[in-house]
Amino acid sequence: MTRDAIPWTPDPAQLQQQQQQQQAYQGWYQQPYAPHVPYGGTGHFVPVPQGQGAPMSFSQQAHQMPHYGQQVPAQTAAASSGKVRPEFAGSVLERRAAERARKAASAEQAKKEAEASAAAAAAAAAVIPAAAAITTPAVVPGDDGVQDPVTGEISPRIKQVCNDAYNLNPVLRENILASDYFKALAEFTTFEELVDEIYNKVTYATPFIPNTRSPSSCFCLLYRLFQMRLTYKQLADLLEHPDSPMIPVVGILYVRYVVDPKEMWGFFKNKINDSTEFDASPGGKKKTIGQFTREVIEDIHYFDTILPRIPVAIQRDMQETIMKLEFREKSLKEKRSKIKVGMKVKALFYEDEEEYEAEILSETKDGGFLLVFTEYGNQQVTNVEDIEIIARNTESREKGEKSRDRSKDGRRGRSRSHSRGRDRDRDRDRDR
Structure with a gap:
């Protein structure tokens, strides 16, 4: 089975x-x-x-x-007459809309709290110890400008585009605020006093004292200028100050850190070809103010710190303009080398802005030329770009060079012919 x-x-x-x-x-x-x-x-x-x-x-x-x-966690539902009402009333779409509204309200509340925290932090950062407070010039009511106490002229302040740290590295800013030298600058309450202090104290442009983390006098004074919020006139005076190259250098750094990038070129353009030399760092190689200006435009790395970024389109436009200026400067240098004392030229007479024939008398220290207008006898110091070399000068110079070449060739030819004649005479003497 x-x-x-x-x-x-x-x-x-x-x-x-x-x-x-x-x-x-x-x-x-x-x-x-x-x-x-x-x-x-x-x-x-x-x-x-x-x-x-x-x-x-x-x-x-x-x-x-x-x-x-x-x-699901344990929960209790109330029963009534054997029929229980669902705990969630309404459609799914209504519940989702209510949830989105709740989340939006929470996000709005979080945003308000973040803004309040940021405002509180900014207010705390803006508080300067009483010992370090600065007195700024009077601001004209209704206009964000400064009135000159002597002339009465009103110069508007330059708009600063920066964060609470004036675009400085946070560590550098903290070191500046903690510096005894920076605190002592409270005694200097005017722009003119700070310029004098730059002249007396600043000898190089690095952010830190070499081999330390202590801020340099250059950047301590620069921070004071940030706090004063310079006017257009004050910044122009800083950039064109003749007493020390370090004063324009501090002005260039002011522009690079806090001036609106759209306005930067207006301040930089007159410094690109500045050949004044200075010490950018102690014991380092000297560089011109023009080189320094180009470097801070093209590079964000500045010694031991970082410069704020310039928008790409604005930076590219400035670099293209710099290239054109460099080409123009090269052409002017070549023209300057061709102009000689006694040369007949055409020059622009500045009073009526017309060109007249002139004669070069001498070269000036600033790279221009002193000339006399031959028809009227007026003398004028003229820039190279306003001088036109007459064509006959170049033609006569070329003829002179060709003439010298021919004379040299002629002497060499006669010498060779004379040498060959003496050789033939020796041969005849031997045959006899």
Whole structure:
């Protein structure tokens, strides 16, 4: 007899357990419903034990619906007359709109708190110790400008485009504010006094004293100028000051750090070809103010610190203009080398802005030429770009050079012919 032919008799204990489970399930499905929202799902109902007005306990629901205990914390739903109202009223779209509104309100509140914190931090950073306070010139009411106490002329302040640290490196700024020298500058309350201090104290333009983390006098005074908010006239005086090259250098740094990039070129253009030399760093190689200006335009790295970035389009325009100026300067240098004393030229007479024939008398120290207009006898110091070399000067010079070349060739030719004649005479003497 095979195994399949043996009749199967269920185990009484297993049969009784199955019957009990069926009865329990039937009773469970006949119970009233209470609201249940699984985690991350939509609302549906779970049964409530018969004969009671409250839903099943969390343990009962977890026993019959294992996923419920894992997803939803225990909660109580009020039952009324055997019918329970869902806990979430309204459509899904309404609930989502309410959630978005809640998040937007939270974001707006966070933004307001951040702005309030930033304003408080800015106010705290702007507070200067009483010992370091600076007295600025009077501001004309209704106009952000400074009135000259002598002439009464009003010069507007330059708009500063910078952060609370004046675009300085945070470490450098903290060191400046903690510097004893910077605190002592409270005694200097006017622009003129600060310019005199630059003349007396500043000998190089690095941000730190060499081999230390102490700020240099150059940058301490520069920070004071930031706080004063210079006018256009004051910055122009700084850039064109003749007493020391370090005074214009400080002015160039002022422009590079806080002046609006759209206005930078107006201050830089007159310094590009400035050949005045100075010490950028102690013991370093001297450089001209023009080289220094080009470097701070083209590079953000400045010794041990970083300069603020210039917008790419503005920086590119300035670099192209610098290239044109360099080409023009090269052409003027070449023209200057061709102009000689006694040369006949055409020059611009500045009084009526007309060209007249003139004669070069001498060269001046600033690179111009003193000349006399031959027709009227007026003398004038004239810039190279306002002098035109007459063509006959170049033609006569070329003829002179050719004449000298021919004379040299002629002497060399006669010398060779004479040498060959003497050789022939010696040969005849030997034949005899």
